[in-house]
Amino acid sequence: MSLRVAFLRVTIPPLLYSKYKDTKMKIREYFPLGVASGRAFCNREIETQTLNNNIQNGQHTVIVSPRRYGKTSLAQHALQLSNIPYCKVDFFIIVDERTIEKLILSSINTLIGEIFGSTEKILAIMQRYVKKLKPTLSVSANGPKIELSPSASEDPSHNILEALLMLENMLREKKQMAVIFFDEFQEISLVEKRHGIEAAIRSVAQESQQLSFIFSGSNRHLLSSMFEDKKRPLYKLCKKIQLERISKQHYYKHLNTLAKRKWNALLPNDTFESIMTFSECHPYYVNNICEQLWSQSDNLPRPEDVKLVWNWLIKLEKSEVIQELAALSLNQKKIMVAIANGLVTGLTSKDFLNQSSMASSSVIRAIESLVKKDLIILNDDKLSILDPLIKYSLKEMNWV
Numbered sequence: 001m002s003l004r005v006a007f008l009r010v011t012i013p014p015l016l017y018s019k020y021k022d023t024k025m026k027i028r029e030y031f032p033l034g035v036a037s038g039r040a041f042c043n044r045e046i047e048t049q050t051l052n053n054n055i056q057n058g059q060h061t062v063i064v065s066p067r068r069y070g071k072t073s074l075a076q077h078a079l080q081l082s083n084i085p086y087c088k089v090d091f092f093i094i095v096d097e098r099t100i101e102k103l104i105l106s107s108i109n110t111l112i113g114e115i116f117g118s119t120e121k122i123l124a125i126m127q128r129y130v131k132k133l134k135p136t137l138s139v140s141a142n143g144p145k146i147e148l149s150p151s152a153s154e155d156p157s158h159n160i161l162e163a164l165l166m167l168e169n170m171l172r173e174k175k176q177m178a179v180i181f182f183d184e185f186q187e188i189s190l191v192e193k194r195h196g197i198e199a200a201i202r203s204v205a206q207e208s209q210q211l212s213f214i215f216s217g218s219n220r221h222l223l224s225s226m227f228e229d230k231k232r233p234l235y236k237l238c239k240k241i242q243l244e245r246i247s248k249q250h251y252y253k254h255l256n257t258l259a260k261r262k263w264n265a266l267l268p269n270d271t272f273e274s275i276m277t278f279s280e281c282h283p284y285y286v287n288n289i290c291e292q293l294w295s296q297s298d299n300l301p302r303p304e305d306v307k308l309v310w311n312w313l314i315k316l317e318k319s320e321v322i323q324e325l326a327a328l329s330l331n332q333k334k335i336m337v338a339i340a341n342g343l344v345t346g347l348t349s350k351d352f353l354n355q356s357s358m359a360s361s362s363v364i365r366a367i368e369s370l371v372k373k374d375l376i377i378l379n380d381d382k383l384s385i386l387d388p389l390i391k392y393s394l395k396e397m398n399w400v
């Protein structure tokens with residue numbers, strides 16, 4: 001049964017105030033599955049304030065959280081509010097050091113263009129601060145532009161160091177602050193094992209007066225080791241923002257604002273509770289559920305509708321979940337199933353060891369590895385599955 005058909009079967013009283021409904025509302029804009037901004041952005045006031053204070057004080061920040069909690073959204077939200085020029089360098093797909101170099105140089109070049117205006121003036125200033133990099137003026141269909149070319153004979157980390165120093169010096173001359181936001185930053189450590197680029201960034205960041213850096217990425221264990229391991233160049237460089245899920249109380253206000261725009265009424269309490277229960281306040285799943293509820297029904301959704309959407313989502317994401325679980329060892333799967341079914345402590349108890357035919361050392365190893373993969377978390381001595389959809393799938397469907 002398709003979701004749309006399922007909704008037609010739900011009998012819901014007609015809305016009293018439908019003439020006030022926001023018919024122009026683009027649901028995806030309010031519940032994006034990617035970066036949340038504008039009206040889609042819920043709360044995060046304290047985190048935004050903290051990040052903006054760091055930026056204003058020239059302090060560097062690393063934003064850490066499990067996957068899809070809203071790191072990128074928070075950084076972009078705070079940067080837009082700060083009114084300080086910034087560039088974002090996304091290392092989502094990098095294959096080697098030259099790609100990293102290219103991404104950083106071109107972002108710096110664009111940022112300089114935005115701050116300094118006239119290309120001829122920029123060229124003259126740039127040339128004062130570079131030795132190996134080659135800034136050149138070229139003419140494109142859109143008019144003159146500056147290209148910042150690396151020296152092919154130099155190591156990428158040297159070129160990056162020179163470009164960052166050049167930017168810092170130019171900003172000092174203009175008494176201008178700026179921010180560089182490095183997203184998916186952990187990827188650097190996968191292609192560059194010598195940590196030369198991390199060292200180049202550190203040497204600029206620790207002396208910088210005008211530049212503030214924000215680092216984030218979706219693999220928090222790799223990211224944390226870059227900033228918390230004494231042997232790594234970026235050790236203790238940053239203030240850390242540990243991002244948690246958005247609270248139920250903040251979602252209450254946010255979702256009801258958007259419910260009023262769509263239905264000119266508040267969400268029924270049991271519907272709201274149902275959204276929070278299935279999604280466990282995980283921002284990605286709140287948006288996934290709400291996007292369907294807001295776009296499928298002309299009437300206020302009821303808890304049954306939330307359940308229908310959730311079951312539909314489970315079916316939709318089934319192959320992804322299977323793929324994620326297929327990569328686990330048998331012991332890791334046993335642990336996941338046990339936790340999903342409510343065994344959140346006592347996994348090394350005799351009962352569980354007998355029942356699962358596992359040795360306690362194997363249980364401990366499996367738990368450590370699942371924590372590292374960010375599939376489970378340990379909080380107040382209790383284990384839980386991080387992704388509510390994976391948890392639900394394991395519980396309901398008994399796939400493993």
Ligand SMILES: Nc1ncnc2c1ncn2[C@@H]1O[C@H](COP(=O)(O)OP(=O)(O)OP(=O)(O)O)[C@@H](O)[C@H]1O
Nearest residue numbers: 032033036041042067068069070071072073218283
């Ligand atoms: N403040 C917010 N208000 C409402 N929704 C949000 C907020 N922040 C993030 N989201 C939603 O959460 C999901 C993940 O957001 P985002 O991509 O910013 O997270 P992320 O932590 O950077 O993810 P990844 O770990 O994959 O890099 C998206 O659906 C986004 O729209």
Ligand SMILES: [Mg+2]
Nearest residue numbers: 071072217218
């Ligand atoms: Mg992100």
